[in-house]
Amino acid sequence: MDRAELSGFLRDRRARLTPADVGLEPGGRRQTPGLRREEVALLAGISVDYYVRLEQGRGPHPSEQVLRALARALRLSEDEREYLLRLARAQGSPEPVRTVPENVLRLLERLDVPAMVLDARYEMVAWNRMLVALIGDPAEMPPRRRNRLRWLFDPDNPGANGELARQCVADLRASGRYPGDPGVLALVDELLAGRPAFAAMWAEREIEVRRTLTKRTVHPVAGELELDCEILAVPGGEHRVLLYTARPGSQRALRLLSTVDSY
Template identity: 70%
Template sequence: MDRAELGAFLRSRRARLQAADAGLAPGPRRQTPGLRRAEVALLAGISVDYYVRLEQGRGPRPSDQVLTALGRALRLTADEHAYLLRLARPAFAPPSGPVPANVLRLLDRLDDVPAMVINAGYDLVAWNRMLVALIGDPAGWSPRRRNRLRRLFDTGDKITGNRLELARLCVADLRAGGRYPADPVVRALVDELLDTSPEFARLWAAREVVVPRTLTKRTVHPVAGPLELDCEILAVPGHEHRLLVYTAAPGTPSAEGLKLLLTA
């Protein structure tokens, strides 16, 4: 059980709520934003002392009933509640390893849309020909450049479109994955970016938790022109890998742009 992160996460979720959000009277003027600890305890049906100890990282392992009550009191999303449960009940994380053969076969069959496979640390580990046409050939890149998260926070890397939005969602996804700090690869990546990127440090400190299933990527390609692509993120059961597939709505300029890439 990660008591320190559990306490920090509870504090961050409490700070974002106002009394009115929880159906409470505003009461006397507040010196700090968010609900008071006593108000969270009241809403969750637990003692103030117990809740204070949880926030301070001193409390015992909370029961599932208490965690569910805290999730309701703090208005957690489904992804945030899953993260809260994971902090209190660390689950087995799929080990690192090669991309499963069936995923590689599927990747090869996706010959008319860009697609790639990333691991838990956001390393690009497999891709198809259409992805090469979209972003260039990762085979010629250094291992560091093949890390998608590093590229989003590399100020010297010219990434157009909605980079800031994608960066925020990817940081929230990295935290939601629950591999930090137990996975040494993820921990090293986070520590590196905390040291080198104030933007990453700000997003990481916000403790946003989101598991994106669909993203929108906007970019300008030198051949295909402006592109707005929907990215479907498909988890590989029992493995750390995820398959990302980029498509465009039929009849749009982006769909025509993908056709240009197909013949390039």
Template identity: 70%
Template sequence: MDRSELAGFLRSRRERVGPREAGLAPGGRRQTPGLRRAEVALLAGISVDYYIRLEQGCGPRPSGQVLTALGRALRLSDDESDYLLGFAGRPPPRPSREVPGNVLRLLERLDAVPAMVINVRYDVLAWNRMLTALIGDLAEAPPERRNTLRWLFSGRLDEDKRALARRCVADLRASGRYPEDPAVREIVAELSAASPEFAALWAAREVEVQRTLTKRAVHPVAGELELDCEILPVPGTDQRVVLYTAAPGSLSRRGLELLRDG
């Protein structure tokens, strides 16, 4: 268990919750924002000393019961609660770069929808013909460059990309694979050193599993595109299928049809 990560996460979430939100009286002047440690301990039904040790990165691994109580006290979202429970020792999905055969066959059948398979660190492991038509032939890029986080943080982030970047970084942390997974630790270290934007987003410790995203782009053939990205987990692995779709009757749908027929 990474005690320093648990400590940092608890501190960041405690500072985010005000006493009134937690059903407590403000209780005089506060030197720092958010709840006091004693208030979190009271709300979670644990001793103040035990909670202080958790925020200091000390003590034994907390139980799922304690972490569930802390999640309620800190008013965590479902994704944040799941992330917190990971510190109780829940094993993450098995990492793999081999895409299951049934998923590869699914990609082949999606002849009107750009689709790809990514793993927990956003490496692109497989893709279909429509994705090639949309973004170019990934087979021409070396495997280490087939990573959507590297693409995202390689240039300037405009407003749309900044919102997308925040959600992707929150999703990476929500996987619960950092820092135990060396591959995830490696890309976090790489991007933190190369991109101040990534470093700031990672330090914010936001946690949110991504299920649907919206991406906007200008394609030389299809024109302006606004695509919904549906992200579907592959059971038993750390992989996900990403599908790019457009609203019926929209110019973006017509753009995808141009790519399909081209």
């Protein structure tokens, strides 16, 4: 169990709520924002002492029933609730499977839209011809650019402080099914130490699994493109497939990509 992160997460989410958010009376002056510990314990149906120990990073391992009660008390989203449950199970997390399944590689070959596969560390580990036509050949990119998080927070990248970067940080926390993975931990430590924008976003503890996003770009051959990116988890592994499909008005431009070898 990741006691330190569990403790910080509970404190953070408690501070975001007001008594009015959960149907309680304000109850006089408050020295700090958010709910009191006593109020969270009341809403979750547990003792105040038990909850205090959880926030202090000590005490017994909470049961799933207790964690779900806390999720309801703190008005957590579905992604936040799953993250809370995963924190308590962190010690027993499985090791990630690094090899991209053969059926996923065959799928990439057959797709007529740009697609790539990312691992838990946001490394591009597989892609198809249409993606090469869209962004260039990842095999010829510097290794650091093939890691989408490193690239997003590169000082030379104008989007380093943008909404996409914020979404990816929230997704990294939320979808981190392998919290003990040395590669993921090393990447987070590297970005915390060297990228202030990443460190600021990481400290906000936003939790949201990215399932779709929108990409806008200008291609040297196809012209302006507005693409929807669907993010699909590969069952039984750490990988996710990203599929780019054209939004209304970009279908013809996307079809032009099929005539482009690379750029």
